[in-house]
Amino acid sequence: MNRRTFLTTTAVGLVALASGVAQARSISGAVPWEAFAGEPPTPVTPGGWHFFQPREVVLMEAIVDRLIPADDLSPSGRDCGCVVYVDRQLAGSFGEAARLYMKGPFLPGLPTQGYQNSLTPAGRYRAGLAAFDKAVSDTFGGRFETLSPGKQDQALSELETGKLKLSGKVDGKGFFALVLENTMEGFFADPVHGGNRDMASWKMIGFPGARYDYRDWVDQHDKPYPRGPVSILGNIVQAKAG
Numbered sequence: 001m002n003r004r005t006f007l008t009t010t011a012v013g014l015v016a017l018a019s020g021v022a023q024a025r026s027i028s029g030a031v032p033w034e035a036f037a038g039e040p041p042t043p044v045t046p047g048g049w050h051f052f053q054p055r056e057v058v059l060m061e062a063i064v065d066r067l068i069p070a071d072d073l074s075p076s077g078r079d080c081g082c083v084v085y086v087d088r089q090l091a092g093s094f095g096e097a098a099r100l101y102m103k104g105p106f107l108p109g110l111p112t113q114g115y116q117n118s119l120t121p122a123g124r125y126r127a128g129l130a131a132f133d134k135a136v137s138d139t140f141g142g143r144f145e146t147l148s149p150g151k152q153d154q155a156l157s158e159l160e161t162g163k164l165k166l167s168g169k170v171d172g173k174g175f176f177a178l179v180l181e182n183t184m185e186g187f188f189a190d191p192v193h194g195g196n197r198d199m200a201s202w203k204m205i206g207f208p209g210a211r212y213d214y215r216d217w218v219d220q221h222d223k224p225y226p227r228g229p230v231s232i233l234g235n236i237v238q239a240k241a242g
């Protein structure tokens with residue numbers, strides 16, 4: 001038997017075996033699993049702040065409200081719980097960089113090499129928010145949350161491009177990218193993590209969420225999903241009429 005014949009007969013055998021298993025597990029009128037039978041998700045602890053200090057909370061809420069302003073499509077980033085999401089992430093393994101390689105030497109790298117510094121995400125937020133707060137006050141003559149929406153957008157744009165220089169060797173462009181990425185995560189992640197309150201973003205884009213089965217609608221393009229999203233926790237939110 002040559003290699004091609006061996007691979008062909010093996011593949012046929014596996015298909016036949018899989019078909020037999022599938023037939024043996026055929027069921028009617030019930031699902032073949034129990035919800036949360038494995039490792040159940042742990043919702044974020046409600047109330048209070050685990051990482052952010054009072055001044056940081058005010059600043060972060062003002063920032064996310066400019067990144068995701070309230071409109072006729074969704075509530076603002078603050079009302080959707082984006083700051084709560086980031087707070088809980090920074091208070092956990094993400095903030096400690098538990099899954100990142102954080103050994104030296106720390107040398108300037110290429111943009112394609114990603115973050116090259118000794119500060120953890122928690123350290124970057126603590127230093128970045130303080131430096132941004134000071135830079136805005138020095139440049140615009142007031143704290144960020146007191147500025148007009150236009151001035152707030154200007155401050156964030158200058159932070160994004162690097163025009164607004166931050167003290168303490170804080171990389172403004174990198175810090176903006178981190179805050180924007182985490183804000184987007186909080187807006188679109190499952191509500192179990194503290195953001196996307198009332199599944200507002202999922203309702204906005206018509207995402208069904210963690211539903212067990214919506215195959216009947218997969219091929220129906222350009223049609224809104226009518227049943228509303230469901231989170232990992234199982235609570236269903238009805239889609240807004242119209």
